[in-house]
Amino acid sequence: MRALRYLAAALLLPWSGVAMAAPFDPGRLDYAVQFNGKRVDWHSFAFFVLPRQEVPIRIYLDPDTPVVIEAGSGILRQTGDLAWEWQGPDQAGLHPIVIRPEGRTAMTLNVVTKVPTSKVEDAWIEGYRIGHYPTKPLRGNPIYLPPHGFIEVTPELVDMPVSPHFTLGQFLCKQQPDHWPKYMVLREALVAKLEIILEEVNQRGIRTDGFHIMSGFRTPWYNQSIGNGRFSRHVWGGAADIFIDSNGDGRMDDLNGDGKSDIRDAEVLLGIIEDLYETRKHQRLHGGLGLYGPRPHRGSFVHVDARGQEARWSVP
Numbered sequence: 001m002r003a004l005r006y007l008a009a010a011l012l013l014p015w016s017g018v019a020m021a022a023p024f025d026p027g028r029l030d031y032a033v034q035f036n037g038k039r040v041d042w043h044s045f046a047f048f049v050l051p052r053q054e055v056p057i058r059i060y061l062d063p064d065t066p067v068v069i070e071a072g073s074g075i076l077r078q079t080g081d082l083a084w085e086w087q088g089p090d091q092a093g094l095h096p097i098v099i100r101p102e103g104r105t106a107m108t109l110n111v112v113t114k115v116p117t118s119k120v121e122d123a124w125i126e127g128y129r130i131g132h133y134p135t136k137p138l139r140g141n142p143i144y145l146p147p148h149g150f151i152e153v154t155p156e157l158v159d160m161p162v163s164p165h166f167t168l169g170q171f172l173c174k175q176q177p178d179h180w181p182k183y184m185v186l187r188e189a190l191v192a193k194l195e196i197i198l199e200e201v202n203q204r205g206i207r208t209d210g211f212h213i214m215s216g217f218r219t220p221w222y223n224q225s226i227g228n229g230r231f232s233r234h235v236w237g238g239a240a241d242i243f244i245d246s247n248g249d250g251r252m253d254d255l256n257g258d259g260k261s262d263i264r265d266a267e268v269l270l271g272i273i274e275d276l277y278e279t280r281k282h283q284r285l286h287g288g289l290g291l292y293g294p295r296p297h298r299g300s301f302v303h304v305d306a307r308g309q310e311a312r313w314s315v316p
Contacts, residue, residue: 025200027164029105034058046110047188049088050149057084059099064103088113091153094160110160114149125183128176131221132190143307147236150183152292162302163191165198165209171216184217185237189306192241193285200276206255211242233288239305245291251299263293265302286310
């Protein structure tokens with residue numbers, strides 16, 4: 001009943017945020033690529049690897065389709081029909097791979113080599129404060145082990161697409177705004193989840209080209225400084241606090257058409273996500289989902305994470 005109520009609100013709203021824009025483009029292709037065990041079909045997507053990591057690449061097309069792969073760095077070798085292996089370089093940074101099947105749109109993999117965690121000294125990297133990860137994972141769950149590396153973000157990488165509708169800079173921690181480079185962690189599963197949710201939101205009649213990411217990655221130090229729990233999925237780059245802001249006022253749009261922005265609009269977004277979780281096709285989307293009501297300094301929002309198991313909460 002809850003899902004149906006939210007669905008009805010999304011379908012019947014007299015959309016008043018902005019004038020009707022061009023149809024939403026999900027950025028999907030008519031073929032898929034598997035990189036390091038993760039399969040995507042968007043025209044652009046980012047992956048994060050360690051120096052000299054060997055990564056298998058598989059392209060899902062008719063085996064007779066001619067394909068050209070362009071890798072400007074690293075070592076690329078073909079291992080079979082529509083199968084390759086790429087070994088990344090030593091140096092941190094962006095090393096794009098472009099896949100060009102004959103007669104089809106190209107796919108760009110924005111592969112970023114991370115800085116190994118061993119480069120962290122006394123909880124800092126190059127003047128950027130990281131803090132300390134828990135020494136023992138929560139309930140023995142390996143997703144709470146310290147990350148193996150950090151993405152080094154220079155000003156040139158802030159606008160790098162991590163998917164068709166999101167950029168790397170949207171997920172940066174809010175600490176040390178004038179310090180460069182910055183360092184972060186971002187899980188590919190979270191980015192894929194946000195793209196799938198965004199596509200569904202548009203299919204429900206809410207026209208938007210993205211979510212406002214109020215909070216993405218947080219260093220353990222920053223997360224502690226704002227009073228959050230040490231096992232927050234934000235610390236592992238696997239969570240985002242999001243809302244829809246097509247009119248640019250910095251708050252959740254009026255999604256249910258009642259003329260105001262409040263927690264009921266966040267409930268519309270949450271309901272759409274819940275409906276996705278309940279479909280067999282998107283069972284792998286399961287994770288944390290939290291509803292937050294407005295405060296004087298901010299509007300309502302929805303927390304989404306990619307922890308791989310269900311967790312639900314609400315803060316009015």
